[in-house]
Amino acid sequence: MKVTGLETIRLAEFPAILFLQVHTDEGLIGLGENCVGVESVETFLHESVAPRLLGKNPLNINEIHEVLHQDFIGFNGSSIAVRATSSIDIALWDLFGQVTGQPIYQLLGGKVRDKIRAYNTCAGSAYAKGSSNIDRNRKAQLGTVTDHEYEDLFAFLNNPEDLVASLKAMGMTAMKIWPFDEAAIRSGGQTIHKKDLWEAVDLFKRARVAAGDDFDIMLEMHSLWSTPAATIIANAVEEYSPFWFEDPIRNESTDALIRLKNSINLPITVGETTGTRWDHHRLLSSKAVDHLMLDPGWVGGITEASKVIALASTYGVPVAPHDCTGPVVLTVGTHLGVTYPNVELQEMVRAFYYGWYQDMVTVLPKYENGFLTPPSTPGLGTALQPGINQRPDAIVRWSRLG
Template identity: 25%
Template structure:
């Protein structure tokens, strides 16, 4: 059996929405510049009167036996790298030899150890795992030695919900707790350039969420790479009484010394790593003692194969590994192979998952706050093209 085709499927759809899908954006590193700080632009598509219109690209790998593995969706720029840079390395190869294929892709892309090229390698790796599972008629978590449990608790990741309207924050926090989510993560809208007014607004968000959900319930807050040591030190001092389980991505990922210094200063644990790549990149955080929770993204850091290696290294340091939630289907297969001690939650990005899983026949959705496996072969990447407004093969 050999790989005969690597193609990109582009599908368009308009997802029905009750009002704007994205209500508010999170703070961004570029917000230090005033011309960007006031922008309320959003990602992933365009809001229209009929709903949220978007385009999705899926990577499809086919063999001479007619088997197909799929991954995605991925951005168009990533799809282009798969088609133009990685496809020649894969055609004619044995799809079972995943370690060899990953190593060859990684070694061939000498300028692509991070960023969009690593996203492309990640998508190919996940598509190959999907293909192997279909070949053997087994869900991937079984191929990896799972499951370690019957269900995985989910935390609600509230990106895109309003954070400045505190009445809506309170109502949503109560609602998602009632839905059974074991924890919630909210996203700050303000960084250092917003001054003390923004700092107070961030504190108000934390206080509102804590008061809404009550005690003995985990709440986390994402800084999205947009802060620095002095700002986070002050922010942490003000929100410490509300006991966040962690602060996430407190600075840009190359500022590892900032993470280390903050971890030494603060009583609030630190999480991060979603914008780092491969075991070598994540090793810097772990060896430096910069994080309490490691968060590789399976579709970004190098794929499922690489995430398993990162988690193994983190586990050797007794760190928690909870992958970033952009790849819900693949992430569930990962979570089901890990000890509950080291992967106690799975992130569920409420609004992003609605987009990324719109075409999936069996999307990964929490029921009463937990995610449960099924016996679908592969990663669960069957898609329903009847939901598409348009479907075409590009970069074939």
Template identity: 30%
Template sequence: MGKIASMEYFRLPPRWLFVKITDADGNVGWGEASLEGHSQAVEGCLDAWFERYNGFEAEGGPVFMSALSGIDIALWDLKARKLGLPIYQLLGGKLRDKIKVYAWIGGDRPGDVELQAKARQAQGFRAVKMNGTEDLGWMDSPAALDDCVERLKAVKALGMDAGIDFHGRVHKPMAKQLARLLEPHRPMFLEEPLLSEHIEGIADLAKLVSAPIALGERLYSRWDVKPFLERGCVDILQPDICHVGGISEMRRIAAMAEAYDVALAPHCPLGPIALAANVQVDLSSPNFVIQEMSLGIHYNSTGQDLTSYHKNPEVWKVTDGYIDILQGPGLGIEIDEDEVRRLSKDAKAWVSPGFIGPGGEIREW
């Protein structure tokens, strides 16, 4: 690969940050460095990086690792395109012919959840993820847990699998009770039952239930992942390829997890470049189980979604819960650079609307 000649980044709606790298021979690669609600910080890191690429000493954390992710993904794309191969061929080849996927649904009442789940079924999904603690206080009445159980039952009644996301929002006694109540209804996983900083609490909770414990979106390297594997308190790892350092670090995390019999289900409520990068790792990872994708995601009111900014959006067609392999070189998607440049001119930084608890308190997103 020739010397890097230029690096550009593009802030795009709804909340994405794309990176374009061009080498001295004119070869191009695209990456994604999206960090939800913190685009300006990552942009500043990218500015500093390109000015003094070999002078960085700081490592780790969401901002630095998200900037690194965008660069890393773009370099993999550039290299593979130059060779005329999909990235998964450079990672050892594919182990499967299609990728199992799930999508998010919102709603805090069983009827709302059922309607949204049916809409996902119509899109081709057979599995979803939904809130477990939407309307719970940090320490609430045990009766308040009933709605979450009913939401899960409503989705399961449709013949769909459902992961339950706790978002790390509730106190350990509430999380324990909710996990035990959900367990008989066989959730696909219990995501972030407590915040990742509370590894002791997660380890305690994992011993109480047989339902798989999932987490990883707030971990930013294999070093962050390591203590969870050593404690045996995670069953499904959900690293975010835009936050862990890109394809290079994701494949290392996948290999570490495999040695501990832990499954890989990457977190990805982001854009098409992030998803395409995940798919390349998914195809070559023996312990991959399911991929999150944001097709028609609920928070997008800008008109841009997973099918935006590239010329082959049909690659995201979901059939019976699966998407097909991306066939093209590099990431397998063709970026519409004219559209990227047009919409980046006036793009505002996305600010998280936050989550307010029933008492008016600010809660975990």
């Protein structure tokens, strides 16, 4: 078997998502995906990855992973190179599963559990229709609020009590919200004004009172804050028991992360925008990380994600794969979640899961009563919906062998 083509597909309706199909001479197609800044990822795939992949045996995953790690410049963090390689790696594992007739969780060693606990990230239906590198204000995140059943971002800002009730009714036992973001946009994140602080704390308090003690609430901070401001917020919200305090500051400065950890009493979660095991090792060895979040589409694919999860286990740190990105990454996360003992949770966005995700792929992990179960069919167990690459808004680019 050899790779005969790389096909990338972008959709104008969802400008932050990129789908990748790796074609082979035996007619099998591996599926990958990436999110945010995807025109750059697309260009890198065709310019820098395709010449090294076309004609190769796609089952030589380790060899290809190593070759693509040897870029002279740009291969660290969650750079364009890392994200392009992540998309390729996911597609190669999908092909591996199709060839062997096994789901990815079986290829990774088999299941330690049948399903993984899910939590709902409270985005709305318009959240995926922009780039989070460009639009970080709440108006852009909200988009046009419709009568869609799951306008959860609007709900947590306006009626967290009804939001909690709705999630509990479908069996969900945890959610993630970000009531402090707009305050960071207004202040630049270096400080927080008292009025903004207490308004956001009140939203979290209302959610906690409605949820009771048997429902977890994660506090997302989107790396928007300085260490002093994040410390003030953590101390103000502590009594309402956030399950974790996620990405309160940019984590490039290990010293700043350690200083924050030593100043607060909340468990810290970081890692979704961090790529490769080396950068995750820096975070883990700081001893300032209580939960690790990784994104299979940004960390280096399934190959690198597996290494990071194993590394986290040596520090006693549980892992929760990220998904606010796309249906392929969600599917990968659930395969990882049933394979590795130290994966504790899988993120999902019900507004996406019951909305546009179903328009993109043929199968999704099964959600039922607070848990996700990965597909049991070969490879990822899903594929792009027929005709995606023929949509009027589709931007399709090919690199072919020969």
